[in-house]
Amino acid sequence: QVPLVESGGGLVQAGGSLRLSCAASGRTFSSYAMGWFRQAPGKEREFVAAISWSGSSTLYADSVKGRFTISRDNAKNTMYLQMNSLNPEDTAVYYCAATSTGRWTLVYEYDYWGQGTQVTVSS
Secondary structure (H helix, E strand, C coil), X not given: CCCEEEXXXXXXXCCCCEEEEEEECCCCHHHCEEEEEEECCCCCCEEEEEECCCCCCEEECCCCCCCEEEEEXXXXXXXXXXXXXXXXXXXEEEEEEEXXXXXXXXXXXXXXXXXXXEEEEEC
């Protein structure tokens, strides 16, 4: 089990920034690749970004590339998503998740999920 808890969501104006955190408990956090997904009302959950267990490899959705940065600190059992230049299309519930596979963009490849944190971007 890898319990995950997201934080850092909120309301921000277009062009603003937020940093999301995902805290994990347990000693196996560093064994997993981690990802961020988001789900807007009425839409499917979609991949945002992922990072390898060591932090040396990252992957981004085209829609956030150049604006979002994923990182992790295994000593703190925490993963982050720095979100800059936010726009209203980024409004969604953001979820962090852990996977033991290499197919990072697929929702069903993730074993553990957090409860989500709301991000709302006003125009």
